[in-house]
Amino acid sequence: MIKNFKKSSLNLTKEEYIKENSNYLRGTIVDDLKNETTNGFSGDNFSLIRFHGMYQQDDRDLRIERNQQKLEPRYAMMLRCRLPGGVISSKQWIKIDSFASKNTFYKTIRLTNRQTFQLHGILKKNLKSVHQILHKIGLDSLATANDVNRNVLCTSDPMQSEVHQECYEWAQKISNFLLPHTKAYAEIWLNQKKILSTDHEPILGKTYLPRKFKTTVVIPPHNDVDLYANDMNFIAIIENKKIIGFNVLIGGGLSITHGNKQTWPFLALELGYITLDKTLSVAKSIVTTQRDWGNRSNRKNAKTRYTIENMGLNLFKKEVEKRSNITFEPIRSYFFDTRGDKIGWKKDINGNWSLTIFVQNGRIYDNDNQLLKSGLLKIATVHKGNFRLTSNQNIIVSEILSENKNQIEKIALSYGLIKNTSKLRENSMACVSFPTCPLAMAEAERMLSNFITEVENIMLKYKMEKEIIILRVSGCPNGCGRSLLAEIGLIGKSIGRYNLYIGGNRIGNRIPKIYKENITEKEILVHLDFLIKNWSIYRKANEDFGDFVIRKKIVKEVINPIHDFWN
Template sequence: MSDKHPGPLVVEGKLADAERLKKESNYLRGTILNDLSDGLTGGFNGDNFLLIRFHGMYQQDDRDIRAERAEQKLEPRHAMMLRCRLPGGIIKPEQWLAIDNFARENTLYGSIRLTNRQTFQFHGILKKNVKPAHQMLHDVGLDALATANDVNRNVLCTSNPIESELHQEAYEWAKRLSEHLLPQTRAYMEIWWDQQKVATTDKEPILGETYLPRKFKTTVVVPPHNDVDLHANDMNFIAIAENGRLIGFNLLLGGGLSIEHGNKATYARTASEIGFLPLDKTLEVAAAVVSTQRDWGNRTDRKNAKTKYTLERVGVDTFKAEVEKRAGLTFEPIRPYEFTTRGDRFGWVKGIDDKWHLTLFIENGRLLDYPDRPLKSGIAEIARVHKGDFRLTANQNLIVAGVPASQKNKINAIARQHTLLDNVTSQRENSMACVAFPTCPLAMAEAERFLPAFVTRVEELMHRHNVDEEHIVLRVTGCPNGCGRALLAEIGLIGKAPGRYNLYLGGNRIGTRIPRMYRENIGEDDIIADLDELIGRWAKERQDNECFGDFTIRAGVVRAVEDPAHDFWE
């Protein structure tokens, strides 16, 4: 967007109720402690229902049994989803064993869910086990602070096990950014770790007394791998290296995928290039971006509050100038960079440090012991012998990283024994879904439970049209809030109602283009019929190694989304 007609820097009007909640929360404390001792309900009351999100939790219930419990005049079976803060997705084996044990003994489902934000979630924590969950994380050096709500959330970093030195530098910056942008209130430590209140005045120099207008997401990206889907995020630092050493970052701002069905004031948007910055200005720039969004973001309408809307309203150049002013620098021109891949590289690869790295495919990121597929036990068994670390990827998979040659065969044998190395198609490896039913309260349609069988049907189409070795980036989300990143897929399905989806086409393989809606509110059989025709055409008409999404644009199946703020809904 140009700055020819920039809009107001601040949106005037009645503030959203979330602003009242944050202002009255006493820096995120609320009355959470009182609720913890309330045995009359399994949930949190009033403002605390939303306030606990700042502490990394969402209150959920099992929607599969909601009606049954209502008939019995029982409240829904409330339980919490807890999301860990894990910058760059790196976790030590001993930490993994602690979370594995907690999931088995203290959650309703017994599973660990790897998310596409490079962390893990527990689902089904009863209120009595919430505080022990936070204390367990603390005991192993982890926490859940600021993994949800109106703060900077878990910072992503490219999971590149090959160029280990460059990746290590990028990862260290991801950690530093995460720490620098954390809430400064001691509410989390007081409530969950029983730390005494310090007799000082709470201050939030970066986030402010009422925190951000909406959620905020940050990545550190190491080209040529766009495995973090940078265009789904508010603030992105693209690593620029010379002679294998990190010298600075290209800054891209304003990506985001969340929309609302039928609301043309909402749209998906790719991030805008801002400029290059040297390493020593990274934290200052990050704080300047966050504080500018803090001050200029829309606090009257939460559906229009993300950074992407601020950029479109005030103009990219105006926002950039304010960041330069606050950070005390002038951005240099963007340095050259290129993306060639997005998915994970599965199996064994050798890094430049002579260590081996094993990437394991975890369908939907759900680690559980299934009949004949003891996946969760397999990862725990590897953790007992592994001396390196685990890396959770932004594609819901897991890397056993830093394996010396002497340990490779042993870890390989454990993985095979626990079906962690079963062969899957390239199509399945490049398909992803959000959690959706039964636990997500926002879900309109199935996603995680829908995806495996749906991918099987797509695989059958690929086989019929002799493109078995190819793949199409496929994403399914249960609602339009963007968690499964369907609006950066070549084929995106967004839940509209039970069994009904909007079908989007035209994204590309590297994740730099928004797809366009092709069909609205259709069922699985209609989707498969459409894909049968389109994959057949792609197989016959494509040019060279043209990917499916590029074909749908070139062949005129859909028109490319070039200016999302104005043509996303056309």
């Protein structure tokens, strides 16, 4: 029997000691906030603030210059909001826009593929202000980073049907149910008095989870949340226009380490079917099984997919059944046939309208071609409904009354929010990477727009411009850009160089295979020209790019990632 890592005598990682001695995530954050000699956090607090939804970053474009001037790096924080299901009101958006404009270096809002937004470039002295603004408008950033269940995703746009509304409500329930119980967040950021009663974490435990944990709720046949990349997934089973239960899938994840064959991407596996009344109990049992059996001696081997590999799926399943006092029923029939967002107008269940706006890489800002930030703010001042953020870094203006549709459309057109874009561009994605991400090895967000233009030209040359290819770029191998669920995926290796992966599929349940290693953007385009040319000539009727390169054996299909990904 595999040892329970939590109870074993293996050496724990530094992060485990930090959590153990943090006094339920408080550390000495309060003291650091008073320290005006640095804009950064020191020691353990650098890690602990992540549990509160923030990362300490610095502007890497300025590192060398500031070092030469004998100045500390330009430290600032990135804050990620907790927004299960991605719904934010127009009034809330106005407050967030105002803070971003007045109190961040970059004055932008970044939509993430975790169906929420984050703000980059917040000075330490302004952190309490942003947390208190969030609290005042009914939001927070608790548990959007580090070793907890993070922002829960769901199939976008609850106003599309009653089932979509149910899906959204379950995302909220699961998010709230799995939140940390510690009062540290309220004490530190909201100035609430410390309660003398002892802290207790009945689900997450005193040392929380071994690694980050991601959850989705999804309605087939549309896989807009990339469920196969997540630790815990609830696939809605529908009868008579109501959700009657969920198929449960676990263990997805995409992060790897270059050259480390003990790391691999993995697609979520089926556990079984449950009725609705068992949902929270099963969620708790999956999380606590990962809590107690996950590897706390090696963070690269600590995610749920590795726990399943160490335990075996059957043992993991039995442990979940024992803890939740259920027996999984056989998986109910389901399938997926689409991914991504449908850009443009559509009607909702109440006869109102929604407008899905494409946001390149999720970055909300104004430039010479598009006044995206100003346009969304203008819409927010007149729109009575909500904004809905998608898992593909786009934004939906929803619940638009028919009598207000023309007004919203005029604003969107005048600010350049409605534009003709290629299917290739609409289905592209990039992580943030440089200049703010400390893990970045190569450009992602800042290179993708021009790179897509080059690929669009190739597509046009071979009369494939109306076709879709899922193309994604990640600045490092940690998986934030979900490149390892793309038909064409680039993963940064060093400045200007990437590993090129091909062979994923349209619906997101096949991992691509490495095609070329450590090559430049120019070299990548040469290879893509060759591949797209051959695709245009030799494809079968309506054959997708990823399916073509597998059928023609340009790369081998990754069937079992543990064995196939590296070999």
